[in-house]
């Protein structure tokens with residue numbers, strides 16, 4: 001394996017299992033299940049199979065926001081999928097998400113279960129199901145979806161590009177770190193300019209666009225991702241700071257960050273969530289999750 005710039009690609013790529021870097025053990029060039037494993041099913045209409053990463057947090061924040069807004073049909077069981085241990089390659093999980101990535105949702109409220117995968121699709125599904133966090137007027141709805149899809153297209157450069165090469169790759173390489181830092185700072189500037197003219201991303205109201213973007217870009221300015229806050233000079237993005245603080249102060253956002261979380265202070269981790277009272281054992285007000 002080469003980690004420097006002298007790599008000459010072979011004619012046909014073959015799978016080098018020793019490719020190195022964090023998460024190398026779960027990366028595979030083939031899809032599908034590796035083992036038989038049924039998923040557990042709880043008592044609520046919505047079954048969530050996830051982990052407390054930024055993509056997972058989008059959905060738990062949304063569900064907690066829906067419940068806080070009085071949508072009792074949004075009661076859910078959140079089951080932990082440990083991606084480092086390959087749970088996403090179990091047959092039951094692959095049936096719900098053939099892409100083997102968290103988050104995945106099964107809506108069992110109707111006559112036949114509906115599977116929903118891709119966090120953007122899950123947010124849109126829930127927003128439409130409950131008529132919440134998505135403006136009804138065409139202009140507001142479209143602007144909200146603009147930013148929702150912006151997040152889906154942009155975050156892979158932040159996570160898979162910048163985060164991977166800055167924090168996880170087996171060695172620090174200037175070329176990819178420069179390339180993705182440039183792009184992530186451009187993305188932060190895009191957001192900062194939008195938030196200079198608008199309270200929230202979709203307009204005056206808090207929507208699924210904010211719920212999608214906050215765990216990634218709010219997390220970045222809060223220093224939750226890759227230990228890169230100083231490197232990216234995040235404090236220079238004043239409008240993102242204002243917006244990230246406003247969302248971070250919402251009780252539902254605090255609760256959503258706890259669900260399926262497996263790192264940080266133990267009092268901030270709720271590995272599975274099956275009832276609103278599950279949070280009672282945790283000291284929510286003291287939540288300063290790093």
Ligand SMILES: N[C@@H](CCC(=O)N[C@@H](CS)C(=O)NCC(=O)O)C(=O)O
Pocket residue numbers: 026027053054055056083088100101102103117118119120
């Ligand atoms: N575009 C997907 C991305 C999901 C994703 O990348 N999930 C990661 C964790 S944040 C995962 O499950 N990785 C496991 C793997 O790649 O095997 C979404 O937004 O739902």
